[in-house]
Amino acid sequence: MKKPIATQSVQDYLKHIYELTEHGSSASTGALAQRLNVKPASVTGMLRKLAAEDPPLVEYQKHQGVMLTADGRRAALEVIRHHRLIEAWLVQSLGYSWDEVHEEAERLEHVISEEFERRIDAALGHPTRDPHGEIIPGADLSMPEDESMPLSALRPGRSATVLRVLARDPNLLRHLDSLGLTPGARIEALDYSPFDNNLTIRVGEKMHVLGLNITTKVFVRFDGESHKD
Amino acid sequence: MKKPIATQSVQDYLKHIYELTEHGSSASTGALAQRLNVKPASVTGMLRKLAAEDPPLVEYQKHQGVMLTADGRRAALEVIRHHRLIEAWLVQSLGYSWDEVHEEAERLEHVISEEFERRIDAALGHPTRDPHGEIIPGADLSMPEDESMPLSALRPGRSATVLRVLARDPNLLRHLDSLGLTPGARIEALDYSPFDNNLTIRVGEKMHVLGLNITTKVFVRFDGESHKD
DNA sequence: AACTTTTTTTAGTCTTAACTAAAATTTGAC
DNA sequence: GTCAAATTTTAGTTAAGACTAAAAAAAGTT
Numbered sequence: 001m002k003k004p005i006a007t008q009s010v011q012d013y014l015k016h017i018y019e020l021t022e023h024g025s026s027a028s029t030g031a032l033a034q035r036l037n038v039k040p041a042s043v044t045g046m047l048r049k050l051a052a053e054d055p056p057l058v059e060y061q062k063h064q065g066v067m068l069t070a071d072g073r074r075a076a077l078e079v080i081r082h083h084r085l086i087e088a089w090l091v092q093s094l095g096y097s098w099d100e101v102h103e104e105a106e107r108l109e110h111v112i113s114e115e116f117e118r119r120i121d122a123a124l125g126h127p128t129r130d131p132h133g134e135i136i137p138g139a140d141l142s143m144p145e146d147e148s149m150p151l152s153a154l155r156p157g158r159s160a161t162v163l164r165v166l167a168r169d170p171n172l173l174r175h176l177d178s179l180g181l182t183p184g185a186r187i188e189a190l191d192y193s194p195f196d197n198n199l200t201i202r203v204g205e206k207m208h209v210l211g212l213n214i215t216t217k218v219f220v221r222f223d224g225e226s227h228k229d
Numbered sequence: 230m231k232k233p234i235a236t237q238s239v240q241d242y243l244k245h246i247y248e249l250t251e252h253g254s255s256a257s258t259g260a261l262a263q264r265l266n267v268k269p270a271s272v273t274g275m276l277r278k279l280a281a282e283d284p285p286l287v288e289y290q291k292h293q294g295v296m297l298t299a300d301g302r303r304a305a306l307e308v309i310r311h312h313r314l315i316e317a318w319l320v321q322s323l324g325y326s327w328d329e330v331h332e333e334a335e336r337l338e339h340v341i342s343e344e345f346e347r348r349i350d351a352a353l354g355h356p357t358r359d360p361h362g363e364i365i366p367g368a369d370l371s372m373p374e375d376e377s378m379p380l381s382a383l384r385p386g387r388s389a390t391v392l393r394v395l396a397r398d399p400n401l402l403r404h405l406d407s408l409g410l411t412p413g414a415r416i417e418a419l420d421y422s423p424f425d426n427n428l429t430i431r432v433g434e435k436m437h438v439l440g441l442n443i444t445t446k447v448f449v450r451f452d453g454e455s456h457k458d
Numbered sequence: 459a460a461c462t463t464t465t466t467t468t469a470g471t472c473t474t475a476a477c478t479a480a481a482a483t484t485t486g487a488c
Numbered sequence: 489g490t491c492a493a494a495t496t497t498t499a500g501t502t503a504a505g506a507c508t509a510a511a512a513a514a515a516g517t518t
Contacts, residue, residue: 007485007486007494007495008485009485009494009495009496010494028475028476029475029476029477030474030475030476038495038496038497039496039497039498040475040476040477041476041477041478041496041497041498041499042495042496042497043476044476044477044478045477045478045495045496046495046496048477049494049495062476062477062503063475063476063477063502063503063504144423145421145423147384149382153378153382155376192374194374222451236464236465236515236516237515238464238465238466239464257505257506258505258506258507259504259505259506267465267466267467268466268467268468269505269506269507270466270467270468270469270506270507270508271465271466271467272506273506273507273508274465274466274507274508275465275466277507278464278465291473291506291507292472292473292474292505292506292507
């Protein structure tokens with residue numbers, strides 16, 4: 001198993017391809033360009049390069065979108081492991097709040113050594129989730145199945161536990177924090193309005209009415225679901 | 230409230246637009262053409278016509294796909310109510326099996342009178358679901374929220390009740406029947422394999438391993454969910 | 459059966475997204 | 489700082505999907 005030294009750009013491409021394709025479908029050139037803040041032509045060029053690597057990191061047919069190969073997926077998970085470990089470390093060891101860590105981690109993830117990765121992993125006690133509740137891939141780059149469901153699927157009468165939030169915007173993260181919607185929070189669905197998709201929930205003593213903007217970004221485990229560990 | 234007499238073609242267009250757009254997104258010209266077995270150019274022509282009706286039945290911006298207006302939605306639900314009532318009537322009154330009714334209903338739905346609709350509705354005791362478990366819109370064309378979740382979302386340790394199956398292919402329907410996966414069936418998830426998305430379930434005494442082909446077409450209510458009526 | 463209206467198809471055009479190649483910029487190595 | 493390699497942009501081309509208009513076919517009417 002060789003260790004190809006990917007550049008920061010390549011790492012970013014692989015990471016974003018992973019995030020766009022983790023649930024099956026392939027990623028379009030345009031969608032990638034938007035996420036990476038580059039022009040579509042740049043994406044096409046990079047995809048051709050990644051597909052021509054030995055071994056190939058992506059599977060790419062022009063006009064048909066892109067998917068990661070097994071090798072590409074491993075490389076992406078290595079970057080994601082760095083990112084999430086760093087976020088956990090910034091919060092737990094340096095007192096950052098969860099809305100301040102993304103940008104910092106975005107730069108550090110590409111430059112830390114394997115040794116540094118092992119040190120912070122050990123210092124944190126081998127955490128399995130980052131501050132947003134996202135699963136941290138294992139040192140062997142294994143990625144457990146994500147069992148969470150969007151809050152938008154919770155119906156009145158059922159309760160659930162927040163597992164993770166899918167958000168990077170600091171303003172949104174602070175807002176979620178003020179609502180008490182952080183990993184581990186226990187919530188109960190009280191009412192649902194089909195017309196506008198608003199969900200009324202209780203968190204602790206407080207009640208909130210949430211729109212799709214939030215209910216599709218907070219992921220929970222329904223009460224009664226089995227779970228390992 | 231006037232009663233516009235829509236042709237069979239118009240009814241079919243509206244029905245398929247409803248089915249493609251009921252979960253929010255808009256329907257593309259190509260997707261509609263495929264479902265209706267016509268060329269894309271025919272779809273474009275019909276969409277222009279439907280958008281020019283008074284009142285307009287669809288909202289249509291060229292190259293941007295199509296959605297139903299409130300009037301178009303009502304017209305679509307009228308057809309769907311006919312279709313599903315007829316299916317229920319064929320099964321309960323004429324001894325058809327659930328894999329034989331779709332084609333017949335497809336032709337009858339356009340030609341029955343309002344009086345005929347009321348008669349079979351009354352004869353069946355105002356049913357709320359058709360033989361596949363699909364919700365039958367009310368006489369007032371109200372459509373209750375569908376609370377079902379795909380079987381693919383059920384995880385080991387949880388049990389559920391089959392609410393509906395999304396299938397018209399007679400072979401698939403007979404297969405589901407042989408597995409015991411019909412509306413009302415109680416099932417329990419025993420095992421899940423993330424790698425290939427296979428779900429092992431128990432139905433009565435029998436165990437089955439199901440792939441995505443089936444788990445995305447069978448819709449259930451998880452045990453413990455609240456529900457009206 | 460002839461006529462009218464509706465719907466579909468054919469053939470060619472346009473729009474959007476994606477692609478290629480060349481030039482410019484950025485990054486990394488010495 | 490200079491050179492080489494990697495990446496991005498610009499500008500122009502191509503591909504896929506969707507559109508228009510005219511003609512053909514199908515359905516409905518008298």
